[in-house]
Amino acid sequence: MGVRSPRVLVVDDEADLRELLELTLVKMGLDVDSAATVAEARALLARHPYQLVLTDMxxxxxxxxxxVREVAATYKNTPIAVVTAFGSADNAVVALKAGAFDYIAKPVALDQLRLLVRSALRVHDAAPGARAVDVDDVDGPLKGxxxxxxxLRAQIARLARSMAPIAIHGESGSGKELAAREIHARSPRAGQPFIAVNCGAIPEALMEAEFFGYRKGAFTGAADDRDxxxxxxxxGTLLLDEVADLPLAMQVKLLRAIQERRVRKIGATSEEPVDVRLISATHKNLARCVEQGAFRQDLFYRLNVIELAVPPLRERQGDLPALTDAILERLGGPHKAALAPGVLEALAGYRFPGNVRELENILERALAFANDGVIEVADLALKSGLSGPASDDAAPAAPSSAAAASSSSPAPGALPANLPDYLSAIERDIIVRALAQxxxxRTQAAQLLxxxxxxxxxxxxxxxxxxxxT
Structure with a gap:
């Protein structure tokens, strides 16, 4: 007996559209059942298992x-996608938040339909590249x-199966990109590319070419076609890191690419379909950026379908021993440094405004100063004024650079009592002056320096x- 083809349920009351969807899916080698009403769909769902449900709104x-709500609650392994009327972006967002795997707009573009179906079948079959979900995996990439x-791990496990755009919020250095990579790694797209883009590091003049590619000869220097x-x-998955830094002109083009699921290379005459799962990340308050006119509201709603908050390190101080151990093992390899008594206590009393990234920097610097592979409290060179019990409030403003420099400056002819702090204060003062000027x-300040x-x-x-x- 041969292997049975995947089975799809199409729910639509328009006979012509239903027939078009059925013919397209049959040509893809799928078995198709159809229903014209919610009641008929419920009856078929009760009788047969489906690899995908495709329903009109x-x-x-x-x-x-x-x-959507019933399938998401009762048939958890069955992805359901919705067909929305042209221009009904709000309906699509509501459906995604209710548990829909994905959506497609009318008039239905068959190439986009095929991409959607293939993605959904990967979800149902749990692609071999995807890691098994273990929310108690304290030693995994998201340690603690x-x-x-x-x-956070439990939420990632739920989000990994969907195509809904995710907006990751968190302070700088808290691990937003790591969370995005974990979503990708646990998804059926795990075997496909994960591309992380720092939106704040691309010159505005190059953004369209970098995001959408170009044809040979499209402009001076375009010697070959480029994706x-x-x-x-x-x-796979596209991570838009620091998405709040996108200029408004690029936000318009990005919105169209998200809505149409198509991009046009510079110099090309036609658009091409793209199949990507979008994740955005920022340490800024996007809603406030919308209020200030720095970020488009329509793009905000497209990207902010599901929110994922990554906690700062000060809210997970109990994870410090595991994080410290993992970082030292990565830095030292087989010759991992040891911690002297009091080091973990000193770290636990520090606020970590730079979060996990700052912990990595502190340990890397301490490792360079450590004697005989043993890190002492003095080797940490923790910033003064940022230690003490953690609280839910934001960290107090750092002292002015000039004050910091003067407070740590040695008397004429004397050596500084703490060289790392002294050098950091001088460096901070120079950068602050360049930024003020x-x-x-930041682009001009970098050029100045x-x-x-x-x-x-x-x-x-x-x-x-x-x-x-501001």
Missing amino acids: RLPDGLGLEL GSAVMAA GFFQAASG TQFN GISFRQLRYQMQKLNIQEPE
Whole structure:
């Protein structure tokens, strides 16, 4: 007896569209059942297992949204996608939040339908590349046995099966990209590319070419055809890191690409379909950016379908021993450094404004100063004024750079008591002065200092230099 073809249920009251969907799916080698009402669909769902349900949003005896909720609750291994009317972006977002795997807009483009179906079948079959979900995996990439990390892993496990866009929020250095990679690794797209794009590090003039690609001869220097980020991530996941830094002109083009599921290379005459799962990440408050006019509201709703919050390190202090051990093992390999008495206690009393990334920097620096592979409390060189019990409030403003420099400056002819703190204060003062001189234009400030934009951004995060509130 041969292997049975995957079975799909099509629910639509328009006979012509239902027939078109059936013919397309049959040509893909699938078995198809069809229903014209919610009641008929419920009866078929009770009788047969399906690898995919495809439903219209408006039916004679109810809404497709009812089916979405029922399938998501009762048939957890069956992805359900919705067909929405042209321009009904709000309906699509509501369906995704209710548990729909994906959506497709009318008039139905058959190439997009095929992409959707293949993605859904990968979800049902749990692609071989996807890791098994274990929300108690305290030694996995998202380390830590705290309650907030267990909740984060559980949420990631649920989100990994969907195609709904995810907006990851969290402070700088808290592990937003790591969470995005974990969503990808646990999804049926695990065997496909994961492309992470730092939206704040791409010059505005190059953004369209970087995102959508270009044809040979499209502009001076375009010697060959080149794919953009969307094509490179096809079949996989595209992470838009620091998405709040996108200029408004690029936000319009990105919105169209998300809505149409198509991109046009610079110099091309036609669009091409793309199949990507979108994840965005930012440390800024996107809703506030919308209020200030710096971020488009329609793009915000498209990207912010499901929110995922990554907790700061100060809210998971119990994970410090596991994180410290893992970082030292990675830095030292077989010759992992040991911790002297009091080191973990000193770390536990520090606020970590730079979160896990700052912990990595502190340990890497301490390892360089450690004698005989043993890290002492003094080797940590923790910043003064940022230690003490953690609280839910934001960290207090750092002292002015000039004050920090003067407070740690040695008397003339004397050596500094703490060289790392002394050098950090001087570096901070120079960067703050360059930013003030350029009205906080980071690109111009980097040019003034003779460093790259990435280097400046890294140093600002390391030294906790924040952009002033406007």
